[in-house]
Amino acid sequence: MEPQQALRAFYEEIKDCQKCPLAASRTQVVFGSGNPRAEVMLIGEAPGYHEDRQGKPFVGAAGRLLDQLLHEAGLRRADVYIANVVKCRPPQNRTPRPEEIAACQPYLWRQLEIIRPRVVCTLGNVATQLLLGKKVGIMKVRGQPFPVRWFVVVPMLHPAAALHREALQAAVREDFQRLRALLAQGLQPPAAEQMPLL
Numbered sequence: 001m002e003p004q005q006a007l008r009a010f011y012e013e014i015k016d017c018q019k020c021p022l023a024a025s026r027t028q029v030v031f032g033s034g035n036p037r038a039e040v041m042l043i044g045e046a047p048g049y050h051e052d053r054q055g056k057p058f059v060g061a062a063g064r065l066l067d068q069l070l071h072e073a074g075l076r077r078a079d080v081y082i083a084n085v086v087k088c089r090p091p092q093n094r095t096p097r098p099e100e101i102a103a104c105q106p107y108l109w110r111q112l113e114i115i116r117p118r119v120v121c122t123l124g125n126v127a128t129q130l131l132l133g134k135k136v137g138i139m140k141v142r143g144q145p146f147p148v149r150w151f152v153v154v155p156m157l158h159p160a161a162a163l164h165r166e167a168l169q170a171a172v173r174e175d176f177q178r179l180r181a182l183l184a185q186g187l188q189p190p191a192a193e194q195m196p197l198l
């Protein structure tokens, strides 16, 4: 099956998901969007207010900043695929709980298997810790490529960090410039599958 059809079919499968308590606080499941054959996938934390209303990831303030940062990194939204660790908006945009992440995480994994990206940018602590399978702090690991399975994880600050703390704006930009440099070097995927994800 073509990745686009596979994603569509998978969306139909999970759009009424009730596997965790976040089902109660959402308007709709925010599945993900972008190029089904993307080489670069970006993973955020959870939908916010605007994402929940529109059904698409990163359409609010963080999304506008993300578009700009992607542009500066030589990428367009249409080149990448964007999804979140949890697909439903947490109440008051709180951080998703471990049990919610555990419930939703197979969906992200399935998206990764359908799209088979070469590079996976994890935006912020939640996505980074899930993909690296370790409780690492984003400030320690940001900008470094980590081979995981068939792809390379590049942890980056979450763009929303720059919205909340002006002091982090330069660092967020720096991470996207670093991504640009890594892509220009032709960041190679690992030779064999490494580091089991689950």
Ligand code: URA
Residues within 6 Å of the ligand: 044, 045, 046, 047, 048, 051, 056, 057, 058, 059, 060, 062, 063, 084, 160
């Ligand atoms: N922040 C996220 O992590 N994901 C979104 O979709 C929007 C904001």
Ligand code: SF4
Residues within 6 Å of the ligand: 014, 017, 018, 019, 020, 021, 022, 023, 029, 086, 087, 088, 100, 103, 104
């Ligand atoms: Fe299902 Fe994920 Fe939504 Fe929880 S967050 S209800 S697991 S789709």
